[in-house]
Amino acid sequence: xxxxxxxxxxxxxxxxxxxxxxxxxxxxxxxxxxxxxxxxxxxxxxxxxxxxxxxxxxxxxxxxxxxxxxxxxxxxxxxxxxxxxxxxxxxxxxxxxxxxxxxxxxxxxxxxxxxxxxxxxxxxxxxxxxxxxxxxxxxxxxxxxxxxxxxxxxxxxxxxxxxxxxxxxxxxxxxxxxxxxxxxxxxxxxxxxx
Numbered sequence: 001x002x003x004x005x006x007x008x009x010x011x012x013x014x015x016x017x018x019x020x021x022x023x024x025x026x027x028x029x030x031x032x033x034x035x036x037x038x039x040x041x042x043x044x045x046x047x048x049x050x051x052x053x054x055x056x057x058x059x060x061x062x063x064x065x066x067x068x069x070x071x072x073x074x075x076x077x078x079x080x081x082x083x084x085x086x087x088x089x090x091x092x093x094x095x096x097x098x099x100x101x102x103x104x105x106x107x108x109x110x111x112x113x114x115x116x117x118x119x120x121x122x123x124x125x126x127x128x129x130x131x132x133x134x135x136x137x138x139x140x141x142x143x144x145x146x147x148x149x150x151x152x153x154x155x156x157x158x159x160x161x162x163x164x165x166x167x168x169x170x171x172x173x174x175x176x177x178x179x180x181x182x183x184x185x186x187x188x189x190x191x192x193x194x
Contacts, residue, residue, distance in 0.1 A: 003035070003056055005035035005036070005037070006032040006033060007032070007033055007034075007056040008032055008054070009052050009053065009054045010053055011048055016053055031045075035054065071089060090104075106135070106139055107137060115132040115133065118158065119131065119132050121158070122154060122157070125157055126145065128154070129177045130142065130143045131186075137168075139162070139164075141171040142172050143171055143174070144173070144176045145173065178190075
């Protein structure tokens with residue numbers, strides 16, 4: 001399904017950053033804008049250095065049982081936080097084509113496991129920060145924690161949470177998790193080290 005413009009756009013301010021991702025209708029501060037295109041081609045945003053938020057509405061039938069849908073943004077310029085129906089898709093940086101699904105997943109013993117759920121579980125059970133990755137039928141983890149948190153305790157906890165043997169989890173300690181320029185976990189760094 002193609003989603004060409006017009007979309008609506010607004011310069012990001014605190015209120016729009018907090019509320020602009022919801023499903024509610026947009027207010028008067030939003031202007032129609034052509035997509036594809038750059039916001040500076042629009043008179044209202046010609047002198048703006050950004051950030052600018054874009055929105056559109058569309059309807060699509062639910063995928064068939066056992067199938068999933070993909071969202072592709074072709075040519076987002078530099079940095080984009082992407083949301084769909086209030087669910088966060090990701091925040092890659094650079095000029096790129098973004099292809100994503102609603103959540104990050106790994107496949108463990110034939111089951112899809114949400115990497116976000118794994119991170120949330122580990123971070124709520126222990127005083128750690130973690131990035132979870134798909135490590136070819138195993139779960140990869142980069143963990144920043146002090147010495148008081150034992151690797152074995154974390155492995156046992158996650159193996160019980162996921163109902164998998166501890167050997168299915170590959171954990172690497174790091175002094176601190178790498179962050180993007182926007183202060184979010186740098187998932188691309190972790191993926192590059194798989």
